[in-house]
Amino acid sequence: MTLRTTNAALQERLDTLVKLANEGNVEEFVKIFVPTDCDAADIKDFQERLKADGSEWKNLKEEIGAIAAGAGVQKILGNQTTKATFMFQHPTQEMCDREVAFVCEAGDWRAEG
Helix, strand or coil: CECCCCCHHHHHHHHHHHHHHHHCCHHHHHHHHCCCCCCHHHHHHHHHHHHHCHHHHHHHHHHHHHHHHCECEEEEECCCCCEEEEEEECCCCCCCEEEEEEEEECCEEEECC
């Protein structure tokens, strides 16, 4: 099953996240992924965790890739204008249903905090 967002700006953000992830650019990925209300210390901690724990970074890349491609996405909740919650099967972990939400503030799509 393939189900992608109908919002062009959100799809563009997802595609950019996939590109950054494929390049291994953790800093830029995190910069445009985390909620805007995250403070600098939390952002730095998240970046360092992703760099130190290859499995966490790999998992996040796989999930964002699946959402961007619509692979395994069973439904998208929300209006896809201000919020979109992707309900999907994890791309590499069997029997692992996942949910990832994005919110848009002032035209900027970010992961929901």
